[in-house]
Amino acid sequence: MKVIGIEHIGIAVTDLNSSAKFWKEVIGLKHLSLEDVDGQGVTTDIYQADSGKIELLLSKCPDSPIEKFIKKRGPGIHHICLQVENIDDAIRFMFENKIKLIGKEPTIGAEGYKVIFIHPNSTGGVLVELAEKPI
């Protein structure tokens, strides 16, 4: 498995306008995309830093993972996404190393990336997303 680097940091938000204003106007990041990811029940609003991105996640459904996270912990950092060269290799590697994944197959995330999440029980409490960039 080859990890290319930190692709983005996912942040659960309750007020997209206010959070977007901070990352865009105060920090000065460039806006990249605004997109619904129906499989996760969220709207994603993505900003580009010179290295890595900030992904704001606004829940669209009462039972989405982001809604549950916010109910439990409030808005804040939700996950770290690592870009991998090949998601199938990464899934096989995690399976061989007894690392617990959420689901067995990759799904399509924001920007068309193939993604899967590692369970926080296998990482010391951190939700880690693995993502392969679309060709």
Next chain:
Amino acid sequence: MKVIGIEHIGIAVTDLNSSAKFWKEVIGLKHLSLEDVDGQGVTTDIYQADSGKIELLLSKCPDSPIEKFIKKRGPGIHHICLQVENIDDAIRFMFENKIKLIGKEPTIGAEGYKVIFIHPNSTGGVLVELAEKPI
């Protein structure tokens, strides 16, 4: 104020060996440094990705910010660090834009960076560190 990019993601840990094993042996990141930062009451253990770093934070004192975070939320992602070109310019900019900082002056963090934290109240619940690389 010029933001250069995402310098690192800080992760509060309770079992440094186990967390280090995940980032080093499973994800395959290169170990960069192990260092006590007495001003924050923590041991930092830093790993380098191709872009950005992972900073594991182990509390050394019962009243450290990391100890308090873990008592409240358990181990997990603690903060995002953005590298800025000049920390004094960044502090001035935040002050002018009514962004609440924790403290008024930069302190010396891991790897000799000059750092200051933005209060989560000004960011939508995210603890953001600003850091200037030492010359």
